[in-house]
Amino acid sequence: MIEAGSNVIGTGDAASWWKGAVIYQIYPRSFADSNGDGIGDLRGAIEKLDHVADLGVDGIWLSPFFTSPMADYGYDVADYCDIDPIFGTLADFDTLIDRAHSLGLKVIIDQVYSHTSDQHEWFKESRSSSKSAKADWYVWADAKEDGTPPNNWLSMFGGSAWSWDTSRRQYYLHNFLREQPDLNFHNPAVQDAILDVTRFWLDRGVDGFRLDVANNYFHDIKLRDNPTSGRTDLSRPYDFQHHRFNRSRPENIAFLERLRAVLDEYPNKTSVAEIASGSNLVRSLEYTEGQSRLHTAYNFHFLENSSPTPGFIESALEAWTDKDAWPSWSLSNHDVRRALTRWSDADGSPARAKMLLALLLSLRGTIFLYQGEELGLPQGDVPFDQLRDPEAIRFWPDNLGRDGCRTPMPWSSEALAAGFSEGQPWLPLDERHRQLAVDKQTNENGSVLEFARQFITTRRSCQALASGDHLPVRVQDLDSLVFERRCGGQRVLCAFNLSETETTHLPLDQYQSFSPFGALCLEGALESGKLTLGPNGIFIACEEG
Template sequence: MSEWWRGGVIYQVYPRSFCDSNDDGVGDLPGVTSRLDYLSALGVDGVWLSPFFRSPMRDFGYDISDYCDVDPIFGTLADLDALLAKAHDRGLKVIIDQVYSHTSDQHEWFKESRSSRDNPKADWYVWANARADGGPPNNWISLFGGQAWSWDSRRKQYYMHNFLSEQPDLNFHNPEVRQAAVDVARFWLNRGVDGFRLDVANFYFCDRHLRDNPPKSPDGGFARPYWHQRHLHDRSQPENLSFMEVLRSEVDKFGDLMTVAEIGSDSYIDRSIEYTEAGRLHTAYNFLLLENGPLSARLIRSTLESWTSKTAWPSWSFSNHDVVRARTRWGGESAGDDFARMLMGLLLCLRGTIFLYQGDELGLPQAQVPFDRLRDPEGIRFWPDSLGRDGCRTPIPWHTQQANAGFSTVEPWLPVDPAHPAYAVDRQEADPHSILSQTRRFIAFRKAHEELRLGDIEFLEAPEPILVFRRVMPGRDRTLLCLFNLSDQVQRFVLPEGNETNLDFGLPGSVDGSEAVLPAWGGLVLET
């Protein structure tokens, strides 16, 4: 097998905000298809499509009411088939989201399950009796705030939900549920998808005995109730790993595909490695570089060095649809284009599979969405402490001068930030020095150097804010030395060999005798 995903670059498409083909204000699958040439020119190996399945859209597609159909706002199954065919014609792989831990409360499975305590699907969801005082069965808390339990007056029981109350958790202890999930996977594999991104992959099973979670340190200063607990019993159960092996076995029947887990955990790296050891998933990404900061050489080095497994394969991303865009999160509101270029260059030199979130190739800053335009239930729930996830989900700007930056002729579901048309694709494609043009060169550079895609990584001692590491293929004499300046001040670094060759990576930087000279947000890739 080619293992195309190993060291590859995957581009995440959030369909609602990518391209609107029918001018209803919402992006759709034909819109994605119309932009495949753009993605092909970018040089990525594949595309990850966030959910496009039938859904009431309480959590914008992560509350699925029919796993095996396309929601009409995104198109039809025929549109998905056309997208797959045209992507494959261009050599692009397509992986799709699978949300197995929970469904919508409008799914037929849940409607039947809640109808009585003795129907055929009565045990398909996590149901529990009230305590003697009428309260929920334990102290579990929802990620979106409040108890992880809602009372159902028909069954006169509580049902569990790690997220919204409209997202009841499936009971994976039931073998029929596990088989149903495998059947869903097989449905999409038969249609020709190239693999799956598994939403909250370590959340499928909960403790059979529904034991309370213990508290964390009471003086932790946690902003949300969920983080006050050690989540020992509501996620990351040992049975979950067995199901990963079953799912991987099914995927492997269809050839050279990939599975990538989204891992949410207090032990990000350990859990990610656990889920990607032999026989389980191909790779996993976590939130260590998506939620933490500030940006520093220590953060990057400690994160990469903590991946100690020689067999499990990591994935990394600086942005996605759930977090503030990296340019703003790490650089602040005033972060310039040079900072965005450096971030992209750094990401594409790391060991692992790389995930780019739509718009990062344009250097988009986090959008400002006024409260009255917020759509994200998490953002609304926790306002004003947080504006939630809408600011990273606003429409992609395609044309500088067109209405709504060319995304749609009508008002989009989320507003286009007034600053974003300046980053539009048409303007950047015309500028050889733009972030988009530079991203294309970075990706081509990564593809041209096997050390960056598949080689080992070894960090060198360097003072903050300089990050230095080697990328090397075992058994080969050539080594790539990567240097990055994570500051807005010029930095100098004494080179270890003194005979390095500048490979013209594309960031500002030069070699002065035995020293690397790194301008603000500069970088070098040297061959030794």
């Protein structure tokens, strides 16, 4: 087990602990259930933190656990400063913070500032009257003369982004579900209230925030129509528009700077923005520019693409050439199909899982590892009649939604519900996951789990991998991605065969003197100046200066 305080900070600067860190995402509802109601909770997460610490990661990111009617499973917050009873209590959260810190783990929590639940007391007051104290805390607008919504903005989950409210006889804006009304950030009182929420959790000991849809805080005050995207090959109506006026507004930057100023009042805190934009990389760089905006950002560049190529991956890495801007990367999370399914010809093999883990953990940036990714879990199979995700139900069968990546974490291959719960899980367990359970892979030579532990440990102990520069190595091969990581005199060669079937042979005689990390080199060998990579091959080698 990792001992308390043993995590190594890649940069050597406590204030920059997040640079190069590996953060493990816990989706509490599906991680571990402590009371048998079939829903994961904070107590369950506390009981399983040893597993997370044993991976060697630097911290955890907890998806929402706040009071919520669960229309969007916690991303519709009804009280920003309390815990939903299904997850536990504030005392449980305090215990989790203490336990995580005793294991050397930082704690990042989700903050959903763009919108609230329609059950939030703020919205109840706002909708009660156009003369209420919080009347303009949300985005209200009159109908057009013909009774239709104020403009053409669309909801991410289908249909108009406007819903009629009979109390106020106006439309309110919701970029997501109608149960998720958007806050009006043009109102300074709203900004102040949100920053008070930020301070509440910082005072409680969290180490940072993952900011949900951080480019969605502001809307165009003139409510101008969005232009068309020009694309015709799409299945979701939302993507037929270029969302110029209902997200990524220039006013966002000033609020993010206010938020960063609050974070800077507390030592060694961090912020990571989730960016969902038609210009993912551009927006991510914009939101992390300089020292007055957010610390880092991740986006859907790797999360939505279904056919990785060396050029596609390298183009994203090269965008972050400004060393003052720091990227974050993830291949899987609670919103998309698991990478092993999305980036494989079938459901993926252990070899494929290891190659994707090695690729992710070799990147320059902060790494987010989604629960179960260390086990090589494929996307879970959830029958239509057991779907819970409103997006999946709305767009079935073209969009299978998010339930398949949220199925229960398998802890014990022989136990009821694979050790996730003693009751009926809220989502069905995919029986294929039993054979990939934590107990089956722990101390099993060659397992995906043990490989993940080895690679994370190597990254933490190797300055070049943790925080070094990224230098592409050009090779004439359609399947191979090769780059160097450098820090001081230390150079690490990272090479991956993205093909599941082809063997590649690369002339890399300039690296012949490099020493391979033996346990991390799978189906890869450098002999006589030629690097051979079998299907899903990995070659990691180091030269000390």
